[in-house]
Amino acid sequence: MLHHIHKWKPLHFLQKSQILAPLSSLIFTKPSASAAKFEDEPAAAAVIPNPRNTVSEVITGLGIFGLRKFLGNFYFRTMVSKLNQPEVDLIIESLSLESSDSAFGFFKFLRNECGFRHSRISEFIVVHVLATNRQFQELRSVVKQMVDEEGPGSAPSLCELLLYRFRDWDSSSVVWDMLAFAYSRSEMVHDALSVLAKMKDLNLKVSTSTYNCLLHNLRHTDIMWNVYNEIKDSGTPESDYTRSILIDGLCQQSGLQDAVSFLMDAERTETGPSVVSFNTIMSRFCKLGFVDVAKSFFCVMFKYGLVPDSYSYNILIHGLCVAGSLEEALEFTKDMERHGVQPDTVTYNILCKGFHLLGLMSGARKVIQKMLVKGLNPDHVTYTIMICGHCHVGNIDEALKLQKEMISRGFQLSVIVYSVLLSSMCKSGRVEEALRLLYEMEAVGLEPDLITYSILIHGLCKQGDVQRASEIYREMYMKRIIPNYFAHRAILLGLREKGDIYEARKYFDHLTTRAVTEDIVLYNIMMDGYVKLGNVAEAIQLYKQIIEKGLNPSTVTFNTLIHGFCKTGKLVEARRMLDTIELHGLLPSPVTYTTLMNANCEQGNINGMLELLREMEAKDVEPTHVSYTVVIKGLCRQGKRWDAVHLVEEMYAKGLSPDQITYNTIIKCLCKAQDFEKAFQLHNEMLMHNLAPTPVTYNLLINGLCVYGDLEDADRLLVSLNDSNINLTKVAYTTLIKAHCAKGDVYRAVALFHQMVEKGFEISIRDYSAVINRLCKRCWTTEAKYFFCMMLSDGISPDQELCEVMLNVFDQGGDFDSAAELLAEMIKFGFRPD
DNA sequence: CCGTAACTTA
Known part of the structure; x- marks a missing residue:
């Protein structure tokens, strides 16, 4: 596969005036036609083996920059676009003999501005030139791109190319080393190792940083020690990092104790343990939640006469933030300054995260202000933390503001940050905006990934727009992103929610008959759909199918069946299912018990319900706020409204948050007992706990006043609710209208009816x-x-x-x-x- | 090559 390159002599003798005529013909005519014209030019004709090569000759003759200046960008590009890979190889090689800048310049021009795909030969020529010129940054980026494009398993062929085509080139050892380094960096360890093996054959030196990088990638494996031995055998000098990587590897492979001993072993070496090694150990301990131990290492460092650096402080500050000790983290930041170590951008980012973890976004903002005062600018991580933080608390607009700011400052947003934004938009029902954001990210050249698409599909389905979800699904499929169970579940759920169980079943059958991996959740969704429609028989049919196919049912599968049995009054069968769960080696969940408890409650068997609560607690299945709500409902049925009220207090004491349904249940009960004072008191309690009362809450209060209290109070309540702009449903009005009709106050009824119509409610025959x-x-x-x-x-x-x-x-x-x-x-x- | 961010869930 190797191309032959003729030794090429640049055309220094060609003068500008001589080239002018043939060049214009090259630009404006086809290559074949230009051949004839060139024959008129004796100087050019003498060196032209075939007409197309003239372009190369001309370029090499004038030099890239000279030619470009001479022709202007447009003509230059037109001319150059006629070149093919072997021609470019020739040009670049001859340019490289002239000056490295022009070779690399032409290389970049073709790649970046003409979209030209270079051959590996061109790339290696440029790489050698860069290595000789010690332009390491550029060198690294070209090799990295090459290695990433080639992918895993490509080392042998690239080595072969280097070996046969570039053996005697200057800086060959630097290039080999960079190749090994690039493979390491891109986590293609086997390729890196095979380059190293070749280098050993060729007696080439491996740099410390390449060894370190490889060690880092192998730190989870035994091979780490082989590489370390090779480092020692070859006499390559170790750096501070070498030991710290080994320590990090030891932490994960054999445990912290071994790592600590290895760290202390360095005491006997002439240099002693390094700050970097201590940092590594501290970081490990922090990640495991042992901030105190990390702190003690901090003190040990001083004993060794070592001075902690900004990494040391940042590691501890981060550890403290994650542990929730923000105060101490801030204290530590002050300490840092006192010791003459200036907090850097990372320090401030960590503090932002600390505030964000506690939900204190205003505090995070203050951190950024302080950072600006110190002359430090937020970086892409700062923005990421802030955007994610705002999304987390549901403040999408603030997050979007930051996103705009980030772009205007020239930062690239990652696909992940876009996904975070999309996700929180979908969660708050802003799916339309989410779609717009998807197009925006595509417009800035980011490729949405499986997760991005899944979030959108899920969001659209949840909103009932299965149609558009399927369009996105197809779009994803076209891009060869294969949807996984996540999208399938969302679409099946969406179809089911749309109310068309047949459509859902069609999709389900399509998935389950073809899919290689069966997903029990799809069965659960389908079964739940049937149960909700009251068709328990079909749910059982699906359960049989699960068993026949040898699939493993989940606890949710059984919960769904239990719900079905309960719904049809078959409590004995439902109870039996509880035992079946355990026969399948599964554990009953809080939902299992809560479902059974609710059924008992509905049947008036309060003792049975309480018995289940005890059983549940005995089996260490933690009751949820829903379980408690069911119990409260049972107590209300028995008229024990004080017990019910006390249970709410007990919930708070246990750290369970009652929801609106919990409160609505009790309020209903209190109204029935004509205890309106307590009922309204509970309503206020809801507000105090930041629980927005639902329209049902108000319907219950209005209905309570209508049926068990004073109708005029009910009227007044409606007026005051309307005055406070509280959202009500039609039911609030119909309740009152019915009450007035029954009482005989037709005029009030008519007035309310008109009010209801004016509010824009859809009025039905009912x-x-x-x-x-x-x-x-x-x-x-x-x-x-x-x-x-x-x-x-x-x-x-x-x-x-x-x-x-x-x-x-x-x-x-x-x-x-x-x-x-x-x-x-x-x-x-x-x-x-x- | 020691420190900070990172998305879906019946």
Whole structure:
């Protein structure tokens, strides 16, 4: 595969004036046509083996920069775009003999501005030039790109190329070493090792940093020691890092004790243990949660006469922040300054994280202010921490502001940060914006990955937009990103939530008959769908399928079945399932018990419910706030409302947070007992605990006042809720309207009905029927007729039942015209009047 | 090559 390169003589003798004519023909005509013109030029013709090579000759003759200046960028590019890889190899090699800058310059121009794909030969020529010139940064980046493109297993072929094509080049040993280093850095350890083996054959020296990098990548394995022995055998000098990497490896391989002994062993060497080694040990201890031990090593350092550096301080400050001791971390930062070590950007980033972990984003902001005062600028990590922090507390707008700022300061956002933003947008229902952000990230050249797509698919499905979720799914598939179980679950769930169980089943069957790996969760979702529809038989059918296929059911599978049995009143079977869970080697979950407890409660078997609570606690299955809510419901049924109230206090004491349903349950009970004072007190308690009362809470209070209290209080409550702009549902109005109808205050009822319509609620036939039935019962014929007409003008057709009620009222009131008219309408509708 | 960020979950 190796290309032959003829030794090439640059055309120094060509003068600009001589080149001018042929160049223009090269630019404006096809290569074949240019051949004839070139034959007129004796100087050029003498060296041209074939017309296309002239471009190379011309370039080498003038030098890249001269030519580019001479032609201008556009023509230069046009000319150069006609080159192929072997030609470029020739040019670059001859340029490299001239000056390294022009070779590398031309190389970069082709790659960056013309999108040219260089051959490995060109790359290695440039690499050698860079090595000779000691331009290590550029050298490293070219080799890294090459190695990353080639991928794992490519070392032998690259070594072969170096060996046969570049053996006698200057700086060959630097290039070999860099190749080994690059493979190490890109975590292709085997390739790195095979380069090292070749280097050993060739008697080439390996640098300390290459050895260190390799050691670092092998620190989890035994091979680490082989490499270390090789370092010692070859006489390569060790650095402070060499030992620290070994210590880090020991920490993970054999434990901290061995690592500590190894650290202390260095006492006997002439240099003694290094700060870096101590830092490594401290970092390990911190990561395991032993900040105190890390602190004691800090003191040991002083005893050895070592001076802790900024790493030492940052490691401890980070350890303290993670442990939640922010105060001590801040104290330590002051200590750091007192000892003459200036906090750096990393220090401030760590403190930001400390504040973020405690949910104190305002504190994090203050840290950044302090950082700016000190003349340090936030870096991409600072921004990442802040963006993630704001997302975490749901403050997406602040996160977006920072994202914009980050971009305007020239930082590249990672795919991960975009995913964080997308995820929190989806969580708060801003899926539309999330989609826009997806397009934005694609526009800035970032490729969304599996997780990014999964988040969006999940978000769209949750919102019920399975259609668009499937489009994203296809988009992902087109990019050869293979969706995993996550997307499948989301889509199945989305289809199920849409209410079309057949559609969901079709998708499910499609997945389960084809998929290589079966996912029990898909079965659970499907079974749960059937149970929710009351079709327990189909759920059981699926369970049988799970067993037949030899799949392992999960606790959720059984919980779903238990829920099904409970729903159909088969408590004995439900209870039996609990034992089946254990037969399958699984543990019942809090949901298992809570479901059973709820069923017992619903059946009025409060003792059975409490028995289950005891059993659950005996088996160390922790009751959740839902379990407690069920118990509270049971106590309320028994009229033990004080016990119920006490249980809420007990929940707080146990660190469980009651939710809105917990409070609604008790409030309902208190209303029924006409204890409105306590009911409203609990409502206030909700506010105190930052629990927003739901529309149900207010419906319960209004209904309570209507049925068990003072209707006027109920009216007043509605007014004050409206004044406070509190969100209510239609139920609040219909409850009051029904109450006024029943009491006979038609005018209030009508007024409320109008209010309800004005608020924009969708009014159904059920709402009209409820009012009309009640009015008819009390023979308020005119008002009933009024609502009936209102309904018709609203475009809502009456049903047979309602027509009969009206017909009856018309007959009773002697309004025979209306009766006849209605009768005619009824026949048109196809109703059969009795 | 010692220190900071990093996404989905019935």
